[in-house]
Amino acid sequence: MKKTVPALCASGLAMLALAGCNNGSSGDSPNEPVASNPNILFVIMDDVGIDQMKIFGYGGEMWPILPNINAVAQAGVRFRNTWSMPECSPGRAAMFVGQYPLRTGINQAIGPQDLATSQLSPYSVTAPKLLKRAGYESAMFGKFHLGGPENNEAENSTPSVLGWDYFYGWIGGLPGSNDKTVGGYDKAGTRMCGFIPGERLAGGAKSGACYQADGSCTVMTRTSLDQDVAGVQCIASGGLLVPNETCGEMPSYLDFNIQNAYYVSPLVIIENGATEIVALSDPRARGYRTSIETDAAINWINSRPDDKPWMATVSYSAAHTPWQQPPKKLVPLAPSGVSPLDELSCTSDGERGALDQRIIQDRMTEALDTEFGRLLVETGMAKYNKDGSLDYNPQATNTVIVIVGDNGSLAAAVKLPFDPSRAKGTAYQTGVWDPLIIAGPQVVQPDREVDHMVNMVDLFQFFGELAGLDAHKEVPHTIDSVGILPYLTDPGQGSLRTINFTMGGLNQQANGGRNGPCVMSTACTVIPTSKSVCEDNQGIYWGAGYDDASVIPTNPPGAGYATCADVNEARYKADPQQSQLTLVPESSVAIRNEHYKLVVNTSVDYDPTTDGPKEFSSEELYTVNQAAPVPLLDTADRNLLPTTDPELEAIRKDLRDKLNAMLASNPPCPGDGNLDGVVNAADLNNWRQIAQDWGLSSVYDFPTPQYADGKTDSKDEAVILANLNKACARTYTLR
Incomplete structure (x- = not known):
């Protein structure tokens, strides 16, 4: 099945977008490529926090064994103090548009119910759109998870509308069960x-x-x-x-x-303006995902002309759940004494269940490392030594390699001394502290570490720096990036950030909806985007379809519960009464300076005293550092609040003031759907095209009065008309 992408350019979706259709106002018409502009290989690992990477000094365990990534790390710079966002979609969006979630609206992993206002806007200046101005071609392989196919006019063609010239991978992102x-x-x-x-x-x-x-x-x-x-x-x-x-x-x-997790997946291929949705029975959609992603990247890179720079994003699905054994040939360094891969349990049940799952996850990360090494060798960026080790010389090619994790590790995979109770999905260190490795000919004094604060939003400006572009001048709306190229070229470079920031929360669904509650052990969360994702993470889904009469029945059967507060209310009123679940925060934000970190968590829970829902918020202050092998972490026993120490109170107040300023730095601009900072005739024209051709969820579906309804209709036109000719100031961002 093929869909021609250029047809989208006739609709409001791309009318003034800085996307694949050239437009005088977009500014993305390619200039002549500069000969010295380096190629960029951007590798994203899924759910691989810094605790998994022994090369950074942590882990407390021998595994996973990652010789190829380590070889690149030793030839480049290891950034040991890098934050992403608590979940994958907001973390990845931060990398590709240089904006915090408060600007993109992407607060958690994008699910099938999330509206276009919680997906990357077609009017955003993405990294491929930015680089196109310097003559780059861009491709992505593997997991997308930045928008679509649901609630998005572009559907499976979203990567093309967002600027990628070529795509070979999975739009929704997550492997099936x-x-x-x-x-x-x-x-x-x-x-x-x-x-x-x-x-x-x-x-x-x-x-x-x-x-x-x-x-x-x-x-x-x-x-x-x-x-x-x-x-x-x-x-x-x-x-x-x-x-x-x-x-x-x-x-x-x-x-x-x-679908079968990592072996049968819904492949989408976008090439030359056409989108092909590959049938699950097609051989191209069948095979181990990590290898499919690697093969596609190798083929595209090797087909690039020598006189045109490129950026290839290899967005690996591994090691996200569901955890499933990779082919043994990809884990040649599996340690002796560990059960053969095929005999390991894929559930947490039984005496060895949880341990077996951790071993499988390690093997999946090792398989990623094996295929990453093959990617470098088969594209000529490295070669194998006689003993099978990787011989990588960053001076041998004009290519910069960037390796990152998209968010912290999943709780069940966390390596000590990191805290599995404060992992992925939270703004604590274990949830947002990620590996960042950069290698290339620009690096002066390789095999060194940088301890200064870096945020994944900084990668957007870094990609611009490599292409000779100032992202802050090129982008018409606020970006939160700080340039990090000086860290590569100057070993003595001081910190370029005074603060670091991260946040997670709820995405926007029609009429205020949210993901169903998922109970994991003694905690309840709305992070999993569906029943299957909840169960793949060893959770019990209490949303629509839940009907466990042996625990707490629903009336009518199968109705389920809408929120974790509803689950706790049902447990409190059950006969016999059941213990209350801890809630994974619905909103988790954090800010830090060089030594101190402030975390603010907010959730709505059931309050027995009022017999109804109540918002609960906590504020916590910690000292944190990057000491190896045991860093100072924001564990529950180290909270410095409440305090009567005036010095600590001054620190708390300073961080809280900065946090409040950050959260207030993106005031609403109702009616401005195309991000140009003014509500004008262009917005009316865009709305008209979208309402006529699509009519469903779009960036022109404005909340009236509180929630967007998933439709682009006359109510949204009224918002534009009520604000016509209003300008929105470009906001300041603290860095």
Whole structure:
């Protein structure tokens, strides 16, 4: 299925957007490329916080083993004090537009119910749009998760509208759940890892008939424990295994249209203005995701002309849940004494469940490292030594390599001494402290560390610096970036930031909706975007469809609960009464200076004293640092508040004042949908086109009076008319 992207340029969606359709006001017409402009390889790891990276001095454990990333880190600069946002979509948006969530509206991972106002705007100046002004071509491979396909006029073509010339990956971003039926073979759905296990486990098989979607078949078997079991061999090849059988007529029950975590995924390819939605039965959509992402990047990079600079974003899905075993060939350094990959549990149940999952997650990160090394070698950026180690010389190519994590680690994967109770989804250190590695010919005195504060929004300006562009002058609206190129060229460079900032919260859904509550152990959260995501993270979904009469029934059955406050109310009123759950904050923001960090958490919970919902807020102050191997973290026992110390109170007040100023630095500008800072005829024209051609969620769906309704209609026109000719000042951002 193909959709031609240029047709979108006729609609209001891209009418004045700084997107793929050239426009006199967009300013993104390419200049002649500058010969010295470096290529940019941008690698994003998913849910890999700094606690996973022993090269930064932390982890407390041997694994994961990452020799290829380490080789690049030792040839470049390691930034040891970098914050992102608490979740993936706001963290990634920060990198690509240089703005905090308070400006993008992307406060948490984008889900299928989130409106266009909580997705990257088609009028945003993204990194590929910025670089296009210096003659760059841009491509992305792997996870997108910045907008669409739901509630977005561009749907699966969103990467093109946001400026990428080429895309090969997954728009929604998250891998599907493990296919416990393995393509329909196991109708009871008992294959928790999404493949037929080996003969050493109950119900496993040493061999079987591996069928492909075209009806072809190969008998696969495992002859040694060094090999993958036949079930993994088969799904890695794109097939479905019928265990203990030889090839014959393909069974009619085999279904090649079921997603299977990292092995069957909804691939989208955008090239030359056309969007292709690849069927799940297509061989291109089948195979191990990390390898598919790497192969696509290699092919595109190797096809680039020598006289045109490029930026390739390899946005790996790993090591996000669902945790699923990679092919063994990608983890050659797996330590001895650890259970073979195919024998590890994919659930947290049982004596070894949680430990097995942590091992699988480590192996997935190691597989990412293996494929990253192959990416460098097969594009000529590095070579292998005789012992298999990576020989990377940043002076040998005109390419800058940037490696980051998008947010902190998931609680179940956190490495000590970091705090798993304050991990991904919170503004605490374990949730937002991420690895950042930069290597390239610009680096003076490689293999060094920078302890100064850096934020992922700074990457946007850094990409501009590499292309000779001043992002603050090029972008017509406020960006929060600080240039970090001086850290590469001057080993003595002092701190370029006085504060660091991070925030997470709720995205905007129609009429004030939100994600359903997900109960994980003794906590309740609305971070998971759906029931399946909740369950993939070992949670119990209490939203629509919940009906566990053995715990607390709903009336009517299956109605579920809308919020975590509702869950706690039901538990409080249950007979017998049940303990109240801790709420993962609905809003979590933090600001820090060189030594102190202020965290403010807010949630709405059930209050038994008033028998209703009540907003609860906490303010916490900590000393933090980057000491290795045991840093000062913002753990519950180290909160300095409340305090009677006047010096600490002065520090708290200073940080709180700066936090308030930051949160107030993006005043509303009702009617200005195209981010140009003025409500005028262009907004009316844009609204008219969108209302006529689409009519659903867009950046011209304004809250009236409180919530957006997911429609672009006459109510939104009234907002524009009421504010016509009003200008919105470009706001100041504290850095």
